[in-house]
Each structure stands twice: as structure tokens, then as C-alpha cells.
Amino acid sequence: MNITAAYTDLYQITMAQVYYGTKPNGRAVFDYYFRHNPYKGGYSIFAGLEDVLNILETLEFSSSDMNYLKQKGFENDFLNYLKNFSFKGNIYACNEGDVVFPNRPILQVEANIIEAQIIETLLLNILNFQTLIATKASRIxxxxxxxxxxxxxxxxxxxxxxxxxxxxxxxxxxxxxxxxxxxxxxxxxxxxxxxxxxxxxxxxxxxxxxxxxxxxxxxxxxxxxxxxxxxxxxxxxxxxxxxxxxxxxxxxxxxxxxxxxxxxxxxxxxxxxxxxxxxxxxxxxxxxxxxxxxxxxxxxxxxxxxxxxxxxxTGKPDASIDGVYKLSEFNNTPRIKLSENIIKTSLPFKKQVYRMIDENNMFYGADAVTINSEESVSLMEHPFDNTKSLDLNRFKHEPLLQQVMKDGKRIIASRTVTEIKEYSQSRLQQLPNEYKRFQNPHIYKIGLSPKLKKERDVLIKKNKF
Amino acid sequence: MNITAAYTDLYQITMAQVYYGTKPNGRAVFDYYFRHNPYKGGYSIFAGLEDVLNILETLEFSSSDMNYLKQKGFENDFLNYLKNFSFKGNIYACNEGDVVFPNRPILQVEANIIEAQIIETLLLNILNFQTLIATKASRIxxxxxxxxxxxxxxxxxxxxxxxxxxxxxxxxxxxxxxxxxxxxxxxxxxxxxxxxxxxxxxxxxxxxxxxxxxxxxxxxxxxxxxxxxxxxxxxxxxxxxxxxxxxxxxxxxxxxxxxxxxxxxxxxxxxxxxxxxxxxxxxxxxxxxxxxxxxxxxxxxxxxxxxxxxxxxTGKPDASIDGVYKLSEFNNTPRIKLSENIIKTSLPFKKQVYRMIDENNMFYGADAVTINSEESVSLMEHPFDNTKSLDLNRFKHEPLLQQVMKDGKRIIASRTVTEIKEYSQSRLQQLPNEYKRFQNPHIYKIGLSPKLKKERDVLIKKNKF
Structure with missing residues (x-):
């Protein structure tokens, strides 16, 4: 089996057909993130990015895929679109091998919504699994x-x-x-x-x-x-x-x-x-x-x-990581997915994540999430508890999301597995041991910029029933 | 990634080199079986056979594989052997989709030992996983x-x-x-x-x-x-x-x-x-x-x-099945692997497994394992408890292992997924519900022919310290 664009869920193609017929030029931003570290651990190791970039650069539907989709009853105009399909979007991501944490974007896709949907399954499939196993390996x-x-x-x-x-x-x-x-x-x-x-x-x-x-x-x-x-x-x-x-x-x-x-x-x-x-x-x-x-x-x-x-x-005993891919912007307007559980409510907007580095070059224990258009962040607020905030002025701010793909072409040099491994080990050196222990590890904090939090709460109110 | 003969563990190739230099014509029989049903269940569904047969028929080392192995320092004579490698052995197997149980062969490979070792990893990799997932699906x-x-x-x-x-x-x-x-x-x-x-x-x-x-x-x-x-x-x-x-x-x-x-x-x-x-x-x-x-x-x-x-x-919560591949015959002499735990001691000889069918065409709850050269079996003995045996004369005896590949070519017709699914469902109909429940299911018995048991015990004594 070779990975082609048909390495996806059928609903991506079904939705694509509707987008194609109603808003073929819709521009979307999707966030990839997970909700829990595996193994009740204190961190995860982000892996799979190189494979995703390499696959996306040449992804297309094969002639066998096209025959199958024709047989599934998709219409000719749309089939012609698929025949010429390629991914032409932008990707912003953490460095592969970096130490990452739940509920903040690890990767963002900015693309035509049809392209962004078709690649969703592949992207989750590769990143979820490799992140699970790299994390397990680092624990071992x-x-x-x-x-x-x-x-x-x-x-x-x-x-x-x-x-x-x-x-x-x-x-x-x-x-x-x-x-x-x-x-x-x-x-x-x-x-x-x-x-x-x-x-x-x-x-x-x-x-x-x-x-x-x-x-x-x-x-x-x-x-x-x-x-x-x-x-x-x-x-x-x-x-x-x-x-x-x-x-x-x-x-x-x-x-x-x-x-x-x-x-x-x-x-x-x-x-x-x-x-x-x-x-x-x-x-x-x-x-x-x-x-x-x-x-x-x-x-x-x-x-x-x-x-x-x-x-x-097999990444036992968890065997999976709960990575998701959520729409955060569409045609330059922020989007949100609500949930009865506020922790599962998604973060709107194209974003940036800043890691706080202390005076010893160690991770302080907090990532601040901002709207991408904000140029800096001096205060982060707790996502839900309005009484909690943290002054960020004393830290070095390290932006985690860098553009890695532009218009469907990778713009970062390839990294070997050895290079990524060495980078990962150096990043783990910056992570205090309290986050590495197996029993009840420290929880690595997340905060929102005041602007992101305010805008998110406006959207929650607007969509609430 | 395409599956080629390099889709294996390095030690298979290392051992192959030694076999090539010392006994290049050794003929081996290996048994594939697992030790426990997954999910503490009462049965498993055997799956993956069609994929294995299709892959084996055309398996070879690619030119990229050959370059890699040369670079690993293998010698020219042996590299030439690998360059011309193909699987030319025989395979005997249960029907794909059949209801199967632990500690009795589900599949046997009879081949030159070099070929049998090189395909081991691939065979375990495909059969273990598909059997795990088919079993999970049948429980759902x-x-x-x-x-x-x-x-x-x-x-x-x-x-x-x-x-x-x-x-x-x-x-x-x-x-x-x-x-x-x-x-x-x-x-x-x-x-x-x-x-x-x-x-x-x-x-x-x-x-x-x-x-x-x-x-x-x-x-x-x-x-x-x-x-x-x-x-x-x-x-x-x-x-x-x-x-x-x-x-x-x-x-x-x-x-x-x-x-x-x-x-x-x-x-x-x-x-x-x-x-x-x-x-x-x-x-x-x-x-x-x-x-x-x-x-x-x-x-x-x-x-x-x-x-x-x-x-x-992901086959949660188990995420794996403990399938193994054990040498049971070499150059027509029986072989055994001992263990401090007698249950983990392997069964010698090329074998046959007979399923006992009762008067209502239901599985009686017992499979009898014999040496392949035995023409029938009328009594089965408990593998370890010398006081227990079962008269088999009142049952219909169904041989489970059929030859599916001869000299590297499949000799059974391809079966579609739908055909295999329907067969599997019909076999599950023959399995009493006591074996299907999730809590403490009935244990499906295994017995050995008196001859197999006697010969196994002779080998245990011979190899014991």
C-alpha cells in the first residue's frame, strides 16, 4: 500500500464535494493538538513531522483512487478537481522532537478548506502515532x-x-x-x-x-x-x-x-x-x-x-494519543467548537505559542498562547480561572510555531533522525525533572494572552444555547 | 514504504548468513500460534492470511535493500544468495476467519530454514495484528x-x-x-x-x-x-x-x-x-x-x-497478541524449546489439529493435536495432567490445517473480505455462547494424541538440565 490522497476518511471527500459546490475558495486554519499526555505523563515528544512534509509535497490521487471515487458516484466536475489535487497550503509547526504539552497547537495548517480536510486523516494518523511512540521511548x-x-x-x-x-x-x-x-x-x-x-x-x-x-x-x-x-x-x-x-x-x-x-x-x-x-x-x-x-x-x-x-x-498501555484537528479560522474569521466540558472547547484564531525560558535556560513551566497577529505577550491568563494570571516579563519568550511549508513546498531543510533525536534530548535537558517522573508529574501550565481569552469568551457567548 | 524481504529483523539475516555457510539446505518446520486469547476472551479470529500469501508470492530484496546489506558488511556469496531470494516453501494454515484458540498451531511453515527465518517477522507482524483486530471487531x-x-x-x-x-x-x-x-x-x-x-x-x-x-x-x-x-x-x-x-x-x-x-x-x-x-x-x-x-x-x-x-x-486495551513462531522440526527430526513454565514449552513435530464437532454440528469445545503422520486420533490426553483424557470417537473430526501454499505458490483460491467475514460469522455460530461472554468465558480445551505427548516428553527429558 502506498500512501496517496485516498489515505483518508470518506467524509473528507464528501465534505470536499460540498465545499467545492458552495465555497471552493474558502481559506481555513486548522490546529493540531492533543488533549492529554499519554501514560499520565508530564510531557510528550512531538514526532512525525518530516514524514508528513515529505508525503504532502507529492500527495495526489492515483488512477486507481480516481476509478474508485468515480464508482462511488462523485460527479465529474468534482472528480476533475480531485484528479488535479495537490496540497498547496502553509504549515506552521513546533520543531520535530520538541517537548510538547496538551491543549496548545503543535502544528497549524493554513490552506484551502478542501485541501486542509483531505489531508486531515493522514496528518493525524502519522503525528498521533509517532508522537505516542517517541514519548514512550523517551520514558524508557x-x-x-x-x-x-x-x-x-x-x-x-x-x-x-x-x-x-x-x-x-x-x-x-x-x-x-x-x-x-x-x-x-x-x-x-x-x-x-x-x-x-x-x-x-x-x-x-x-x-x-x-x-x-x-x-x-x-x-x-x-x-x-x-x-x-x-x-x-x-x-x-x-x-x-x-x-x-x-x-x-x-x-x-x-x-x-x-x-x-x-x-x-x-x-x-x-x-x-x-x-x-x-x-x-x-x-x-x-x-x-x-x-x-x-x-x-x-x-x-x-x-x-x-x-x-x-x-x-504498540505504545502500551495507552496505544493511542488523543490528537485532534480543529478549525480555528475560516475566511479570516475566528471559529470555535463548543463542548459541555469547557476544557474541550477549542481555541479560535491562527495562533502562536511562546515558551517561557528562565534565567538558567530551563523551561519555566508555562506556554503562553496568543493570537498570531499579536506581536508579543507580557501577561498570560489562566484559560478558565479568571483570578489567575502570570507576568511574563522576566522570561525569555521562545516562539514555538515556525513556518515549515509554504504553498505546498517545505521551506525547512530535512533533518535526519539522529539530528532530531539529539535535538529532542537537548530539549529534555531543559525540562525540569518534576515533569519527567512517572507518578503525578508536575503539570506544565498553559495561559492565554488577554486578547485571545477575551475574544474566545465573546465567541463562546455568541454560540451558546 | 513497500514491503520487501528487508521488512524483517536484522537477526534473521545474520542467522541466515550462518545457515548459508554451515547448512544451506536445512529443512525446517515452524509453528505459528499464540499463547493467550486477547481481552481475556474465550476465542480469537484468525486473520491476515490472504495478505501473507499475496506478499510471499512476490517477496524479494529490492536493489536499495541489497545496497544497504552490502554496506552492513555481509559477504558477496551470501549477498548473491539474497539477491536471488524468494520464498519457495509450503504453508499449512487454518482458514482465514476461523475461530482459533491458544497453544495449538494456526499456521505451519515448511521450508528451507533460511527462507523460513527471513519471512518470520513479516508473518508475525501481519498475522498478530490482524488477528488482534478481527477478534476485537467480533466482540464488538x-x-x-x-x-x-x-x-x-x-x-x-x-x-x-x-x-x-x-x-x-x-x-x-x-x-x-x-x-x-x-x-x-x-x-x-x-x-x-x-x-x-x-x-x-x-x-x-x-x-x-x-x-x-x-x-x-x-x-x-x-x-x-x-x-x-x-x-x-x-x-x-x-x-x-x-x-x-x-x-x-x-x-x-x-x-x-x-x-x-x-x-x-x-x-x-x-x-x-x-x-x-x-x-x-x-x-x-x-x-x-x-x-x-x-x-x-x-x-x-x-x-x-x-x-x-x-x-x-488499536485493539485496546491489549494492543497486541502474543503470537510466536517456533521451530518444531529440523531435517525431519523433532525440535523443542523448553521453558521453566511447562505451558511455554513448545510442541515438536509437523502437526495436524482436529476440531471436534458434536451431533448438532456445534464445536464440542476441544481441539486434538497430532503428529502430522498420524492418520487419525481416537483419544486426546491433557498436555500436562496425566490423569485426564477424552475419548474422541463420538465426534466428527475436522482437520484445521490445510495446505495453502506449495513451493512458494498459493494453491487456494483468493477469498474476498466479504467471503472471509461470512465464513467467520458461520464459524462463530458453531461456537457455543459460553465461549463468547466477556467475563470468565469457558476455556476451549486442547489435547495431544498419546503419541505426540509421549514423544514430546522424551524430548523434554533429553534436553533437561
Missing amino acids: KYSAKDGILLDMGLRRAHATGGYYASRAAAIGGFDSTSNVKAAEDYNIPSTGTMAHSFIQSYEEEIQAFRDFAKMRPQNCVLLIDTYNTLKSGLPNAIKVAKEMEERGDKLLGVRLDSGDLAYLSKKTRTMLDDADLSYVKIVASNQLDEYVIKSLKEQGAYIDIYGVGTNLV | KYSAKDGILLDMGLRRAHATGGYYASRAAAIGGFDSTSNVKAAEDYNIPSTGTMAHSFIQSYEEEIQAFRDFAKMRPQNCVLLIDTYNTLKSGLPNAIKVAKEMEERGDKLLGVRLDSGDLAYLSKKTRTMLDDADLSYVKIVASNQLDEYVIKSLKEQGAYIDIYGVGTNLV
């Missing part, structure tokens, strides 16, 4: 500290979503992936060990180790739990490590994939050290996530490299 | 009874995994999808309504409804919760329905997407009926799953069509 990295992190989740990923999972995991802080295709296309380091089946295909475990070590002496990691970790796998691995030394090779590591990883890793470390193999690393895997790794660390487990699969690539 | 259908089910999850799906999610949802019982690309390629009915943004782009809600109803009178569903469901959206929809009647059109439905769906649907039904619009259907959406739908039914909600998104396409 926070637990693992200087431990090396290997993504090995492709077999349990959501079909080809696994391709994007590996990219997002790297952005969130993973060091390498087992996913060859993603490594190849996104230039992510690829690594791997061996499977139980490899050992099972031999009569003797040690022969499997010997063959592997001879033919793959570089980065050789032996899987030691096929029959019995401490009585068979590890003693055989030690023998083979010694044989490798005689040839001038060095065993990189042994891998534990079952049992009590804390206990087994300590025993393994001792047995390796006793055999003068202190350079041999211990790789552990088996249903790891940020909590299991934290617990292993607390128990003093000796693990150098963590292989993380299912919980990473 | 069980709750919704004769309610119409619409998949609308693409925006929250795991990137392009959403394409396969829509296919699997249809197999599990969904009636249509919002996903245009999946509908087009898999011939699934596609449907859709309208978004809040459509209404927000108008000064007046009623004008949005009027334009839509005029231009899209067929299958017209109006979204009524943008401003206020009962005070604005519904009265406006009723006005527009009456205007449609004057033109000889009929409003198909109104859609509720927020608030208390039980309460609002009852109020909506009454107001529609009072306006002589009893033909207008009620569509509901907003974080639905099998439990919410069950609760809505119990409260007497009037809902004709359920739109299900996130919880369906």
Missing part, C-alpha cells in the same frame, strides 16, 4: 539512564505501523533497531542477536554458538536461555568466548530472554567476571517497559543493553 | 447484535497499520469503513458522515445542514452536537429533513458524537418520532467499545449505527 530512556536501548518490536507492531514505530523510537532516544527496512530508509543503526530457533536447529547448543561466533565474530551476542541459562547457556557461552579470544575475537555479549532478569543478570555477571570476561556485556529482553527497567535498576540488576519490543512499538 | 459485533458497525479509526491507528486494521475489522464483523484506501483495495463498503469543522465553517449550523443535504442527499447523516445537540443540532436537522421530504429525498440519519449517548439517543428518538421522522436513523460515536455498547443496549439507548474508532483499530 529516562528509566534506562545510560543503558543502551534496542527496539525489537516489529513482530508485534501494528502491521506496517511498525516501520514508523522504529523511526519514532529512535527520535525518543533508542540507540538502534532490529527493523531492517526502517534502518535502511531512515538511517537508524540496526542491530540484532539470534533466535531460539537458531540454537534449536543444532543438536548441541555449543555448536550453534561456535558456528555463529566463527561466522559473525563482530558484535556477536549469544542467546543463553534456550535450555537452561545458568547450567547450559552461560557455561557454553563462556567456553566459546574463550575460543574467540584465541582467535583474537571478542564476544560482545550474552542475552537473557526469560526468567528473573534481576537474579539471572547478577549471577551471569559474576560468572562472566570469574572467567575474566568482564568485557562481555549483558543484554536483557522480555516484556520490558519503563517500569520494569526502573525496577531492574533498583534491584541492582547488571544489564548493559535493553531490548524492548511490544510495549514500545 | 457480539455486543452490538444487529446494530450496524462502522470503522472510523484511521486517524488514531498506528500509522499505515490502519490500512490492515480496516481489513481485519471487516473480517471480524464490521459493516463498513471510513478508510477510503482500504475500502478501495479490499472492496469493503465505505461510508462516512461529516465533521464538526464542516459546520463550523458556516455562520449558521442550519445552512451547513442545508448545503450538505442538497448536494449529498443519498446516505445523508447530519452531525448534531457541534453547538447544542437537543436545542440546536436536532431541531435544525429536523427542519432540513422536512425540506428534504419536499424534494423527495430522505434524511438517512443524525449523529451523536459527545455527551450521554444513552440519554441523548432516547431524547433524539422521541423528537424524531414526534416529527414523523421515524425512518431517520441514529448514529452514535465517541470512544465506543464492546463494553460501552453493551451498557448502551442495557440502558435501552436507541442507536442504529455505531461508529467505532480508536478502541477498535
Whole structure:
């Protein structure tokens, strides 16, 4: 399956037909944002932007798409429009890899409303998922500290979503992936060990180790739990490590994939050290996530490299982030979506978001949202509580939304996954640890400029029943 | 991203290199099975087979893959092998859409071990995910009874995994999808309504409804919760329905997407009926799953069509199924993978699975696993408890694993999604309801032929430490 413009919800095309017939030149601004950080966490990592920009630059309906839509009964004039469809709008976005928070725009689309609707599904589909996984990966990295992190989740990923999972995991802080295709296309380091089946295909475990070590002496990691970790796998691995030394090779590591990883890793470390193999690393895997790794660390487990699969690539336990795409301006007039829950009421206008940076170059803990046409902001007000406000004069104001696409063409240089990962890590350095802890993290504040708040409240009143 | 043979884990290629250098003609049998039904349920729906067969028939390494692998340092002889790689093995599988259970093979691959390893990741990736989603869909259908089910999850799906999610949802019982690309390629009915943004782009809600109803009178569903469901959206929809009647059109439905769906649907039904619009259907959406739908039914909600998104396409709350791929035979000798937990010990040999059918053509509740060379089975024994066995003579024995691919070419006719869905529904009819309930469902038994059990126990002893 290739992504074409038909990678969308049918209602986008249905609505497009009505727009086409009634207001074909309508100009819209849509905000992309999410309502909650996943995992009850204190932050998220924005990911997927490069993919979205690259896809949008060449997005069109294929001839197969056109045949299908004709068969669905769309009219010829409109089908002709779709045949020539391309995205020609502007996009403003946070930097990919940035630390982001709920209920403030992370990305804005400014385009003909037909184009803006047709790309909605694709944009949400890519950004929601990659942001979910990059956030999960960054949490796992926070637990693992200087431990090396290997993504090995492709077999349990959501079909080809696994391709994007590996990219997002790297952005969130993973060091390498087992996913060859993603490594190849996104230039992510690829690594791997061996499977139980490899050992099972031999009569003797040690022969499997010997063959592997001879033919793959570089980065050789032996899987030691096929029959019995401490009585068979590890003693055989030690023998083979010694044989490798005689040839001038060095065993990189042994891998534990079952049992009590804390206990087994300590025993393994001792047995390796006793055999003068202190350079041999211990790789552990088996249903790891940020909590299991934290617990292993607390128990003093000796693990150098963590292989993380299912919980990473499926973004468990949440498995989704609640990203939405809301109309905030149409033909230069502000628009709002009401809700009985005021927190779900959308913010009107094309906007800018300013991050407050303190005197130590750390994030202060507040983003101020303004109407884009406001040139600066010196005070932010609580979105709902009229008694609360914050003077912003003592902070450095960092505008988060930058134009990344103009008239359908990207205007920022491509960034590699490695560049985005490094940027993300540097931004996380600016985020105080109170926002990173897993239990009841600090809540990163949002405020509105007095003008935005006033205009929003006017619109709420106007549309209320 | 196109699926090529590099859509795999790096260790498959690393192991392949060692096999290539040491036993290039090794013949392997691998079993695909999972260990637990998802959702603590009593059954699963097997899905993804058609995709796997279609992909395998043409799977190869692309020139970009070959460049990448060369750069990774693989040797020329082996690279030449990979350049000419294709899958030339045999596959035996349950019918796609069948009701399946844990710890017995659903699919077996019999092939050169290099080929069997390289396809492992792809096969697990496609089958695990589609089986997860088809199972979720069938549970939602069980709750919704004769309610119409619409998949609308693409925006929250795991990137392009959403394409396969829509296919699997249809197999599990969904009636249509919002996903245009999946509908087009898999011939699934596609449907859709309208978004809040459509209404927000108008000064007046009623004008949005009027334009839509005029231009899209067929299958017209109006979204009524943008401003206020009962005070604005519904009265406006009723006005527009009456205007449609004057033109000889009929409003198909109104859609509720927020608030208390039980309460609002009852109020909506009454107001529609009072306006002589009893033909207008009620569509509901907003974080639905099998439990919410069950609760809505119990409260007497009037809902004709359920739109299900996130919880369906992400397979929440589990988000994965624990499918594995275990070596069970190598060069005609049986192989086993031990575990401290005997339930995780794999079953050796190429096998057959017989389903027991009772005198009413219902599933009796037991599958018997035999060594493939056994011609029949008259007694099954409990896998671990030596005191338990079951006489099978009174049942019809249905062999579940059929050859579907021979020497790399599929030998079964293609089945459409609709055919697979209908088959799946007919098989679910044969499954007693005790296995379908959500709370503590009956456990569908597995037994081994006396010969398989004896041979397995010999292998366990032989490999034990």
C-alpha cells in the first residue's frame, strides 16, 4: 500500500464535494493538538513531522483512487478537481522532537478548506502515532539512564505501523533497531542477536554458538536461555568466548530472554567476571517497559543493553494519543467548537505559542498562547480561572510555531533522525525533572494572552444555547 | 514504504548468513500460534492470511535493500544468495476467519530454514495484528447484535497499520469503513458522515445542514452536537429533513458524537418520532467499545449505527497478541524449546489439529493435536495432567490445517473480505455462547494424541538440565 490522497476518511471527500459546490475558495486554519499526555505523563515528544512534509509535497490521487471515487458516484466536475489535487497550503509547526504539552497547537495548517480536510486523516494518523511512540521511548530512556536501548518490536507492531514505530523510537532516544527496512530508509543503526530457533536447529547448543561466533565474530551476542541459562547457556557461552579470544575475537555479549532478569543478570555477571570476561556485556529482553527497567535498576540488576519490543512499538498501555484537528479560522474569521466540558472547547484564531525560558535556560513551566497577529505577550491568563494570571516579563519568550511549508513546498531543510533525536534530548535537558517522573508529574501550565481569552469568551457567548 | 524481504529483523539475516555457510539446505518446520486469547476472551479470529500469501508470492530484496546489506558488511556469496531470494516453501494454515484458540498451531511453515527465518517477522507482524483486530471487531459485533458497525479509526491507528486494521475489522464483523484506501483495495463498503469543522465553517449550523443535504442527499447523516445537540443540532436537522421530504429525498440519519449517548439517543428518538421522522436513523460515536455498547443496549439507548474508532483499530486495551513462531522440526527430526513454565514449552513435530464437532454440528469445545503422520486420533490426553483424557470417537473430526501454499505458490483460491467475514460469522455460530461472554468465558480445551505427548516428553527429558 502506498500512501496517496485516498489515505483518508470518506467524509473528507464528501465534505470536499460540498465545499467545492458552495465555497471552493474558502481559506481555513486548522490546529493540531492533543488533549492529554499519554501514560499520565508530564510531557510528550512531538514526532512525525518530516514524514508528513515529505508525503504532502507529492500527495495526489492515483488512477486507481480516481476509478474508485468515480464508482462511488462523485460527479465529474468534482472528480476533475480531485484528479488535479495537490496540497498547496502553509504549515506552521513546533520543531520535530520538541517537548510538547496538551491543549496548545503543535502544528497549524493554513490552506484551502478542501485541501486542509483531505489531508486531515493522514496528518493525524502519522503525528498521533509517532508522537505516542517517541514519548514512550523517551520514558524508557529516562528509566534506562545510560543503558543502551534496542527496539525489537516489529513482530508485534501494528502491521506496517511498525516501520514508523522504529523511526519514532529512535527520535525518543533508542540507540538502534532490529527493523531492517526502517534502518535502511531512515538511517537508524540496526542491530540484532539470534533466535531460539537458531540454537534449536543444532543438536548441541555449543555448536550453534561456535558456528555463529566463527561466522559473525563482530558484535556477536549469544542467546543463553534456550535450555537452561545458568547450567547450559552461560557455561557454553563462556567456553566459546574463550575460543574467540584465541582467535583474537571478542564476544560482545550474552542475552537473557526469560526468567528473573534481576537474579539471572547478577549471577551471569559474576560468572562472566570469574572467567575474566568482564568485557562481555549483558543484554536483557522480555516484556520490558519503563517500569520494569526502573525496577531492574533498583534491584541492582547488571544489564548493559535493553531490548524492548511490544510495549514500545504498540505504545502500551495507552496505544493511542488523543490528537485532534480543529478549525480555528475560516475566511479570516475566528471559529470555535463548543463542548459541555469547557476544557474541550477549542481555541479560535491562527495562533502562536511562546515558551517561557528562565534565567538558567530551563523551561519555566508555562506556554503562553496568543493570537498570531499579536506581536508579543507580557501577561498570560489562566484559560478558565479568571483570578489567575502570570507576568511574563522576566522570561525569555521562545516562539514555538515556525513556518515549515509554504504553498505546498517545505521551506525547512530535512533533518535526519539522529539530528532530531539529539535535538529532542537537548530539549529534555531543559525540562525540569518534576515533569519527567512517572507518578503525578508536575503539570506544565498553559495561559492565554488577554486578547485571545477575551475574544474566545465573546465567541463562546455568541454560540451558546 | 513497500514491503520487501528487508521488512524483517536484522537477526534473521545474520542467522541466515550462518545457515548459508554451515547448512544451506536445512529443512525446517515452524509453528505459528499464540499463547493467550486477547481481552481475556474465550476465542480469537484468525486473520491476515490472504495478505501473507499475496506478499510471499512476490517477496524479494529490492536493489536499495541489497545496497544497504552490502554496506552492513555481509559477504558477496551470501549477498548473491539474497539477491536471488524468494520464498519457495509450503504453508499449512487454518482458514482465514476461523475461530482459533491458544497453544495449538494456526499456521505451519515448511521450508528451507533460511527462507523460513527471513519471512518470520513479516508473518508475525501481519498475522498478530490482524488477528488482534478481527477478534476485537467480533466482540464488538457480539455486543452490538444487529446494530450496524462502522470503522472510523484511521486517524488514531498506528500509522499505515490502519490500512490492515480496516481489513481485519471487516473480517471480524464490521459493516463498513471510513478508510477510503482500504475500502478501495479490499472492496469493503465505505461510508462516512461529516465533521464538526464542516459546520463550523458556516455562520449558521442550519445552512451547513442545508448545503450538505442538497448536494449529498443519498446516505445523508447530519452531525448534531457541534453547538447544542437537543436545542440546536436536532431541531435544525429536523427542519432540513422536512425540506428534504419536499424534494423527495430522505434524511438517512443524525449523529451523536459527545455527551450521554444513552440519554441523548432516547431524547433524539422521541423528537424524531414526534416529527414523523421515524425512518431517520441514529448514529452514535465517541470512544465506543464492546463494553460501552453493551451498557448502551442495557440502558435501552436507541442507536442504529455505531461508529467505532480508536478502541477498535488499536485493539485496546491489549494492543497486541502474543503470537510466536517456533521451530518444531529440523531435517525431519523433532525440535523443542523448553521453558521453566511447562505451558511455554513448545510442541515438536509437523502437526495436524482436529476440531471436534458434536451431533448438532456445534464445536464440542476441544481441539486434538497430532503428529502430522498420524492418520487419525481416537483419544486426546491433557498436555500436562496425566490423569485426564477424552475419548474422541463420538465426534466428527475436522482437520484445521490445510495446505495453502506449495513451493512458494498459493494453491487456494483468493477469498474476498466479504467471503472471509461470512465464513467467520458461520464459524462463530458453531461456537457455543459460553465461549463468547466477556467475563470468565469457558476455556476451549486442547489435547495431544498419546503419541505426540509421549514423544514430546522424551524430548523434554533429553534436553533437561
